[in-house]
Amino acid sequence: MRKLVAGAIPLLAALVAFLIGALMLVAIGASPWEGLKALVDGAFGDTNALAVTAVKATPLLLVGAGITIAFRASVINIGGEGQIVAGALLSTMVALLVPDLPAILLVPLVLIAGLIGGGIAGAIPGALKAYASVNEILSTIMLNLVMVQLMNYLLRGPLIDPLEVEAGTRIPQTERLSDNAALPTLIEGTRLHLGVVIALLAAVAAYVLLWRTPLGFRLRAVGHSPEAAKAAGIKVKQSTTAALAISGSLGGLAGAILVFGSEGQRMVTDGSSAGFTGSAGFNGIVAALFGGLHPLWTIPSSFLFGGLLTGATNLQRVLQVPAALAVALNGIVVVFVVSSGRVRERLEQFTSKRAELNAALKDGDS
Amino acid sequence: MSEFLTLTVIMATIASGIRLATPYLIAALGETVGQRSGVLNLGVDGVMQLSAFFAYWTVLETQNLILGVLAALAVGLIMGLIYAVVTVSFHATQGISGIGIFLFGLGFSDLMFQRQVGTPRPIKQLQEYGIPFLSDIPQVGPALFEHNLLTYAAFLMVPIVAWVMRSTTFGMNVRAVGENPQAADSLGVSVARTRYAAILIGNTMAAIAGAALVLQLGIFQPNLTQGLGFIAIALVYFGAWRPVGVMGGALLYGLVNATVLQWKAQGIIPRSASDIAAMAPAVLTIIALVVLAGRVRPPSALTRPFTRH
Numbered sequence: 203m204r205k206l207v208a209g210a211i212p213l214l215a216a217l218v219a220f221l222i223g224a225l226m227l228v229a230i231g232a233s234p235w236e237g238l239k240a241l242v243d244g245a246f247g248d249t250n251a252l253a254v255t256a257v258k259a260t261p262l263l264l265v266g267a268g269i270t271i272a273f274r275a276s277v278i279n280i281g282g283e284g285q286i287v288a289g290a291l292l293s294t295m296v297a298l299l300v301p302d303l304p305a306i307l308l309v310p311l312v313l314i315a316g317l318i319g320g321g322i323a324g325a326i327p328g329a330l331k332a333y334a335s336v337n338e339i340l341s342t343i344m345l346n347l348v349m350v351q352l353m354n355y356l357l358r359g360p361l362i363d364p365l366e367v368e369a370g371t372r373i374p375q376t377e378r379l380s381d382n383a384a385l386p387t388l389i390e391g392t393r394l395h396l397g398v399v400i401a402l403l404a405a406v407a408a409y410v411l412l413w414r415t416p417l418g419f420r421l422r423a424v425g426h427s428p429e430a431a432k433a434a435g436i437k438v439k440q441s442t443t444a445a446l447a448i449s450g451s452l453g454g455l456a457g458a459i460l461v462f463g464s465e466g467q468r469m470v471t472d473g474s475s476a477g478f479t480g481s482a483g484f485n486g487i488v489a490a491l492f493g494g495l496h497p498l499w500t501i502p503s504s505f506l507f508g509g510l511l512t513g514a515t516n517l518q519r520v521l522q523v524p525a526a527l528a529v530a531l532n533g534i535v536v537v538f539v540v541s542s543g544r545v546r547e548r549l550e551q552f553t554s555k556r557a558e559l560n561a562a563l564k565d566g567d568s
Numbered sequence: 569m570s571e572f573l574t575l576t577v578i579m580a581t582i583a584s585g586i587r588l589a590t591p592y593l594i595a596a597l598g599e600t601v602g603q604r605s606g607v608l609n610l611g612v613d614g615v616m617q618l619s620a621f622f623a624y625w626t627v628l629e630t631q632n633l634i635l636g637v638l639a640a641l642a643v644g645l646i647m648g649l650i651y652a653v654v655t656v657s658f659h660a661t662q663g664i665s666g667i668g669i670f671l672f673g674l675g676f677s678d679l680m681f682q683r684q685v686g687t688p689r690p691i692k693q694l695q696e697y698g699i700p701f702l703s704d705i706p707q708v709g710p711a712l713f714e715h716n717l718l719t720y721a722a723f724l725m726v727p728i729v730a731w732v733m734r735s736t737t738f739g740m741n742v743r744a745v746g747e748n749p750q751a752a753d754s755l756g757v758s759v760a761r762t763r764y765a766a767i768l769i770g771n772t773m774a775a776i777a778g779a780a781l782v783l784q785l786g787i788f789q790p791n792l793t794q795g796l797g798f799i800a801i802a803l804v805y806f807g808a809w810r811p812v813g814v815m816g817g818a819l820l821y822g823l824v825n826a827t828v829l830q831w832k833a834q835g836i837i838p839r840s841a842s843d844i845a846a847m848a849p850a851v852l853t854i855i856a857l858v859v860l861a862g863r864v865r866p867p868s869a870l871t872r873p874f875t876r877h
Contacts, residue, residue: 226676230683278663280610330854335861339610339663340805340853343798347850350795355843474791484671491664524682526790529675533614536668537650540660553661553871 212492215538223531232521244516245509251516253392257463259508261286261456261479263401265486266493266500267408268324268452273495274412275421275445276428276559281327281342282453282483283475284349285320289454290461290478291349291356292319293383294376294469297462298361301380308382313400313458320454321447323349328446332439335563338446346483350475357471375470385463397459401504404452408497411448421445425555428562438562456482480511481529488532491539507532579711581830582823586715589822591616591781593722595800596807596814597729598773603804604733605766606746606869607655610666611647613797614673615771616778619643621677623779624788625684627691637718637779644775647673648768656763659873670797678790685788693786694718718780723815725773730811742766746867749874759874774800802853808864817856821849 224234272279293315327341412418423431493500514528619640627636694716702713733739744752807813
């Protein structure tokens with residue numbers, strides 16, 4: 203019974219958050235009841251809506267699964283945005299480099315490029331934390347800012363569509379990338395593509411990695427008690443770096459899927475990272491938290507928040523309520539979930555472990 | 569290149585650097601106070617966006633800049649109170665709850681803007697006032713002594729915050745609960761009350777920073793800050809939790825930004841290269857973090873909720 207109550211806390215928190223959402227609707231003069239209807243209809247109303255919801259959930263799930271891995275190793279990864287962009291850029295470059303490879307080779311290749319791009323963007327703050335005691339919250343945020351500018355530079359310069367230069371319009375986007383790299387559609391007539399399945403597999407893989415492999419054991423040991431892990435001969439610094447690298451690589455994979463699962467089949471920038479990622483790097487944190495920082499629970503949680511994003515688009519269409527409502531609601535959900543019991547306790551343990559980790563890393567320096 | 573080096577251009581760049589540094593400086597000073605009390609607030613950027621919107625909207629409707637700043641202040645107080653309840657009373661993890669505040673600010677300001685304003689319309693900007701006599705100094709005067717009131721206030725706040733933190737009872741309490749809340753508590757200092765106060769100060773200053781940003785620009789658009797609030801947090805580390813250090817960092821940022829803008833305007837660097845140049849602040853910060861990591865120590869209780877044992 204106690205466990206049941208504890209498990210219901212995030213749901214209660216979400217309920218309160220949605221009540222506030224309803225108040226926001228009232229405040230801007232829209233009917234909350236019709237709003238809810240438009241939201242649910244848009245998210246889960248028919249096959250097409252479900253397909254779009256699944257597609258929207260994909261980057262959240264990948265980033266979220268990565269977040270759970272980092273968290274289990276006592277590392278906070280706020281660099282999702284930058285890691286998505288890094289993966290997208292590297293996979294785009296691969297598709298531009300070898301566009302004529304057959305799909306059976308090119309699709310896996312661009313996905314691997316995404317993993318590597320995001321992995322590098324994750325490994326940098328990981329190594330900086332492990333070997334130079336740089337706070338990873340700050341370094342991942344800074345890398346987000348760096349990656350946006352890198353994206354803008356590449357898409358306005360070296361990678362810009364030659365047609366845009368010719369026409370003089372210079373829209374910062376790549377040319378239409380090779381169709382051989384496009385993620386195959388799973389159900390004809392819908393947007394549902396292979397990326398959704400890959401994200402589901404990745405979440406399961408994250409679970410297997412954490413609880414069924416020696417590496418996962420080491421990561422959790424470091425997350426549980428760095429001092430004890432160190433005493434047991436586990437290399438704390440390597441594990442910390444690995445945790446952020448793996449976490450980042452899942453973000454990078456999301457980036458590749460965003461490019462090669464998109465209708466435009468190209469990378470475009472509006473100058474901000476959110477313009478490309480849809481803030482998945484942050485929303486993935488929300489999904490992971492709501493899933494109790496467990497990779498498998500992150501699956502339904504991602505679909506819920508994917509639904510919120512899809513539903514919000516419909517809300518804008520039907521009631522002219524800006525879709526930014528979804529972002530605001532996500533923020534409220536985060537605040538409520540971290541304030542509430544179960545996750546709070548777990549995170550509290552985590553914070554004290556974290557202090558221990560920092561101490562252990564520091565000991566290693568001397 | 570030679571054109572960039574004329575005294576007039578250099579002075580103009582310095583003037584614009586000081587102006588650009590203003591929001592960074594105000595937000596970072598506020599965050600300094602919060603962090604010295606042991607509370608990390610990653611929501612600065614969100615609070616800035618919210619307050620920037622409400623300041624903009626108020627000025628758009630009333631044409632009154634003072635009311636705009638007051639609206640921002642109200643936003644800061646409300647968001648500060650929420651953040652204090654969440655992190656101090658509920659012990660929520662600070663790194664994450666701040667991201668929640670950020671997302672809320674980003675989304676809600678966007679929502680309100682689209683709903684209430686729609687297309688960006690320019691508003692009255694902050695006026696610049698020359699300091700008598702000093703602003704008459706050729707070249708240097710206009711660059712250093714002809715700014716808007718919020719810029720003056722920002723730089724005036726540096727010694728004030730430094731003095732409050734060093735010499736007042738409140739400042740000592742803030743430092744005590746940030747370093748050793750148990751000891752402070754046993755000496756009768758209320759950890760919760762002190763942290764509430766520090767968080768309120770931090771959020772109010774973030775809100776004024778948002779107002780300064782939008783009132784200097786004279787226009788609002790969704791995601792106005794473009795990560796400015798996050799850089800302000802990094803500046804606190806950069807400045808080693810000291811107001812003067814924070815000011816140095818903010819000025820460096822402002823001047824780097826102003827130089828990039830100046831070069832871009834004069835065509836010294838192509839548009840694409842200016843994206844690379846725009847990376848400089850964040851890269852500089854990462855380098856600074858690496859260099860400073862071993863040398864300066866954050867407040868011992870930073871990010872740790874306090875429970876009495």
